Amino acid sequence: MENSRAYARAIAEAIEQQLELPVVVASTLAEARELLDRHDDWFLALTGLVLADGDRETVIDCFQDRGLSTVVVTGVYDEDLRERVLRRRVIDVVLKSTPGSVDYIVWLVKRLERNRRISALVVDDSMSARLHTATLLKMFGYRVVEAIDGAAALKALESDATIRLAIIDQEMPGMQGVELTQRLRALRARDRVAVIGVSGRDDATLVARFLKSGANDFLRKPFSREEFFCRVSQNVDQLELIGSLQDLATRDFLTGLPNRRHFLEQAERLVPQMRAAGRRLAMAILDIDHFKRINDSWGHEAGDHALRAVAAALSAHARDGDHVARFGGEEFCLLAPDLEGAALLDYFDSLRQRIEHLVVHSPGGELRMTVSIGVRAVTADDDLQCLLAEADRRLYLAKAGGRNRVVASG
């Protein structure tokens, strides 16, 4: 809600384009109320304070009475006003004239939207401190899990994979915050959970002890809401950045499947483990037939659609414990444990049929394709290179034998 249509448009466009979230603009309080009454699934209100039909308090009430998260965007810098507004459970006050204010707002909206899928663990034996931190985190959109001591915190972490952030108080009976941080790190590495240590004690060594034990950051109590939000957001941003870098390094960009390098790293570990445990392991290499023709007659974009469709079929076919990857070009890989004899042939032939029946809707029309699959089931002396070479040799036999077939022996 904003009376300057130009500024409102700039924010709305930036959010819609960069975050793909729908934005509705109101320029008066009356319009905003009508919109709010029309749906009840609003996620966030961004509002100015100067409107033709309402004063500041009424503007804020309009959103807060409906329990809607609110960010104030104001043209006036006034420290007193800022303090008063922040006391009203407003998430943030952004000054329009600050350079980059639109970028900041887009970042803030993105952060708040993503927070809804992140759980934060609050560990503190003091109920009031726990409640305070939990309330702040909920205000920023996080799901919150509370633990009254270290043991309860470790239990929560073991059972809840959505926990990506832990706020840990130092002064707790039994296990103190630093020790809990060490034990937490044995369960979850730094790229999985961000830890922020908290303490009200004036202990010069504590910050270093927390950080050396694996904490990402430290906050001294009492902290302001703004400092808390900045620290928490920075740490969660970093975690997500590490996640996207890991994705870039391990995933194939076009299909989203693990890439060749990641697949080989996993296989390098898995093959000897399975052999030592006496379990069967099948390596399959799958290649789309005459893919060059698909590209040549339907266009490169249609070829990309086909690659994505095969990747999706492969993922859907894979069982728990199977590993799939795009090996490169139009070639895919599947490592499947515990298959032999007729069950093995059935498994790969049904994958072949699944792809044969795919209809890919591309800009040039509907296209179909087939695949050839070479399979090697592990024998006692096969190492990874052997498995791959044998699967590849059988793929060649499948191609030479007429394509659209599985070759698992010979």
Ligand SMILES: Nc1nc2c(ncn2[C@@H]2O[C@H](COP(=O)(O)OP(=O)(O)OP(=O)(O)O)[C@@H](O)[C@H]2O)c(=O)[nH]1
């Ligand atoms: N669209 C698209 N094409 C790709 C991609 N990666 C590789 N290709 C193409 O895949 C084709 C592979 O062709 P070939 O290796 O000659 O084999 P083929 O036509 O599939 O024939 P056979 O394997 O003998 O059945 C080449 O034309 C590459 O340009 C990609 O990411 N997207």
